[in-house]
Amino acid sequence: MNVYESKTKDILAQLGVGVQSECGKLDVVLMHRPGQELLRLTKDNLHQLLYDAIPNLKETHQSHDIFSQYLRDNGVHVGMCSFSLLMTASTDILSTEN
Secondary structure (H helix, E strand, O other), rough: OHHHHHHHHHHHHHHOOOOOEOEEOOOOEEOOOHHHHHHHOOOOOOOOOOOOOOOOHHHHHHHHHHHHHHHHOOOEEEEEEOOHHHHHHHHHHHHHHO
């Protein structure tokens, strides 16, 4: 475990991150590993897109990998999907609701 991974696990523990909620234990989660879309963030648009700072892509990947492994280690089935799949599914859901 490297220093960054250790620090991230400490932060998760401090925040009380877990696999429980008011609805019960989390069994399945669908996640997207951040990718090249983060490179589109600029200091001019990051607040509009609800970011406080431009993320470091390598650190973002490390955090994502640690968190998704944490979920797996606690019995959660983690499914991964691409950004384009998420956008297509969201668009399909919105179009059927109207």
